[in-house]
Amino acid sequence: MYGYAMDKEDLQARLARIAGQVRGLQRMVDEDKYCIDILTQLNASTAALKAVGVGLLDAHVRHCVRQSIERGEGDAEIEELVATVARFVGR
Amino acid sequence: MYGYAMDKEDLQARLARIAGQVRGLQRMVDEDKYCIDILTQLNASTAALKAVGVGLLDAHVRHCVRQSIERGEGDAEIEELVATVARFVGR
Amino acid sequence: MYGYAMDKEDLQARLARIAGQVRGLQRMVDEDKYCIDILTQLNASTAALKAVGVGLLDAHVRHCVRQSIERGEGDAEIEELVATVARFVGR
Amino acid sequence: MYGYAMDKEDLQARLARIAGQVRGLQRMVDEDKYCIDILTQLNASTAALKAVGVGLLDAHVRHCVRQSIERGEGDAEIEELVATVARFVGR
Numbered sequence: 001m002y003g004y005a006m007d008k009e010d011l012q013a014r015l016a017r018i019a020g021q022v023r024g025l026q027r028m029v030d031e032d033k034y035c036i037d038i039l040t041q042l043n044a045s046t047a048a049l050k051a052v053g054v055g056l057l058d059a060h061v062r063h064c065v066r067q068s069i070e071r072g073e074g075d076a077e078i079e080e081l082v083a084t085v086a087r088f089v090g091r
Numbered sequence: 092m093y094g095y096a097m098d099k100e101d102l103q104a105r106l107a108r109i110a111g112q113v114r115g116l117q118r119m120v121d122e123d124k125y126c127i128d129i130l131t132q133l134n135a136s137t138a139a140l141k142a143v144g145v146g147l148l149d150a151h152v153r154h155c156v157r158q159s160i161e162r163g164e165g166d167a168e169i170e171e172l173v174a175t176v177a178r179f180v181g182r
Numbered sequence: 183m184y185g186y187a188m189d190k191e192d193l194q195a196r197l198a199r200i201a202g203q204v205r206g207l208q209r210m211v212d213e214d215k216y217c218i219d220i221l222t223q224l225n226a227s228t229a230a231l232k233a234v235g236v237g238l239l240d241a242h243v244r245h246c247v248r249q250s251i252e253r254g255e256g257d258a259e260i261e262e263l264v265a266t267v268a269r270f271v272g273r
Numbered sequence: 274m275y276g277y278a279m280d281k282e283d284l285q286a287r288l289a290r291i292a293g294q295v296r297g298l299q300r301m302v303d304e305d306k307y308c309i310d311i312l313t314q315l316n317a318s319t320a321a322l323k324a325v326g327v328g329l330l331d332a333h334v335r336h337c338v339r340q341s342i343e344r345g346e347g348d349a350e351i352e353e354l355v356a357t358v359a360r361f362v363g364r
Contacts, residue, residue, distance in 0.1 A: 004264045008120060015117045022113055025143075026106045029099060035151035039175050042144050046137055050271055052116075053133050058264040060126035065243075066260070069251045078248070082186045082240040084130050089232055089270055090363035095355045141362055149355040152338075157351070160342045169339070173277045173331045180323055180361055181272035193302050201295045207325075208288045211281060217333035221357050224326050228319055234298075235315050242308035266312050 005062075006055030014052050021045040053088055057081075096153075097146035105143050112136040144179055148172075187244070188237035196234050203227040235270055239263075278335075279328030287325050294318040326361060330354075 006014070022045060028038045065081055068074045097105070113136060119129045156172055159165040188196070204227060210220045247263055250256040279287070295318060301311045338354055341347045 004261075004268060008123075011120050012117065015113060015120060019110065019113045019117065022106060022110045026103065026110065029102050029106060032099075035147050035155065036171055036175055039144055039147050039151075039179065042140055042147070043178055046140050046144075049133055049137050049140070053130055053137075054264065054268045054271060056126050056130050056133070057267060058260075060130075061247075061260050061264060064126065066251055066256060069248050074248060078240075078243050079186075080127055082236065082243060084127055085239060085267055085270075086186060086236045087134055088130065088267075089236060095352075095359060145355065145359045145362065148358060149351075152351050152355060156334075157342055157347060160339055165339060169331075169334050170277075173327065173334060176330060176358055176361075177277060177327045179358075180327060190302060190305075194299065197295060197299045197302060201292065201299065204288060204292045204295055208285065208292065211284050211288060214281075217329050217337065218353055218357055221326055221329050221333075221361065224322055224329070225360055228322050228326075231315055231319050231322070235312055235319075238308050238312050238315070242312075246308065262309055266309055269316055270312065 004054050004058040006052070006059065011052060011055060014048060014055075018045055018048050018052070021048065057085070057088070095145050095149040097143070097150065102143060102146060105139060105146075109136055109139050109143070112139065148176070148179070186236050186240040188234070188241065193234060193237060196230060196237075200227055200230050200234070203230065239267070239270070277327050277331040279325070279332065284325060284328060287321060287328075291318055291321050291325070294321065330358070330361070 021041065025038060025041055025045065028041060061081065065074065065077045068077045112132065116129060116132055116136065119132060152172065156165065156168045159168045203223065207220060207223055207227065210223060243263065247256065247259045250259045294314065298311060298314055298318065301314060334354065338347065338350045341350045
């Protein structure tokens with residue numbers, strides 16, 4: 001597997017780690033930790049979620065989009081893919 | 092309270108909801124749901140985390156940064172604030 | 183053409199508008215306009231650039247990536263595409 | 274000056290460079306350059322705009338927001354600041 005590829009096990013491990021980070025955020029707010037420290041942890045969670053998103057996108061293009069193009073279709077899948085990237089990018 | 096202000100209870104409620112969203116993501120990956128649907132849910136979690144971040148930033152400026160400026164200080168707090176926003180913005 | 187598709191003329195028109203926005207930013211800084219107003223204009227330029235990016239991505243997937251998959255290739259193009267989206271998303 | 278601070282001259286120099294990058298984008302589209310190369314250049318322009326935004330935000334907090342707090346005011350400025358950061362962050 002190259003850089004962005006993630007298998008199901010990898011995705012699950014990353015999501016479990018993100019779930020732990022969110023519990024950490026809940027604990028930090030509960031204990032009135034310093035805002036900037038909470039924000040640093042929050043940024044880490046957002047970055048980790050984005051990385052999972054890129055991994056999902058990668059799997060989606062390599063399987064679903066590729067297969068529908070190979071079947072001579074793909075227009076709807078490409079349109080859906082681009083719309084998803086647009087929302088992901090924050091347009 | 093105005094638009095972006097969040098008290099501790101509000102922050103906790105939002106983080107609890109985000110924890111639930113992440114559990115939802117774990118379930119969706121486990122059940123091999125359609126990538127695009129998982130990505131939509133993931134985008135919602137990222138947006139919810141960002142909203143909490145803005146709420147924390149708001150509390151931080153209204154309390155910590157304001158108080159240190161009122162004490163005739165504030166340089167270090169402003170520098171730290173801007174550095175945090177810079178990382179948050181993804182620079 | 184659907185939502186995100188842009189032809190060359192459309193891309194050029196959007197880039198010309200962005201060039202005008204950047205000149206507007208230069209003028210605003212020159213005239214010491216209120217920071218928040220400059221930031222609002224700057225946000226508009228960033229959003230416009232992102233929209234062009236999505237349009238380019240759309241064209242790229244519909245032509246280059248599709249064609250290479252149709253030729254029975256596509257691995258390198260998909261990897262490059264995902265890496266580009268990853269940088270675009272700010273991971 | 275520390276990390277994110279920019280004086281007017283620095284802001285102008287950065288905006289002039291961004292204007293040049295946008296002209297470069299126009300030329301690349303005109304010459305039908307490879308989409309991914311245009312996207313790489315576009316990403317550089319977006320990052321450069323964001324950096325200018327952080328510099329403007331820095332100047333704004335160090336001057337306008339600080340001064341209004343020192344005058345015993347600041348509520349409206351803090352609310353405006355947070356709303357601007359929220360839009361900047363893409364919430």
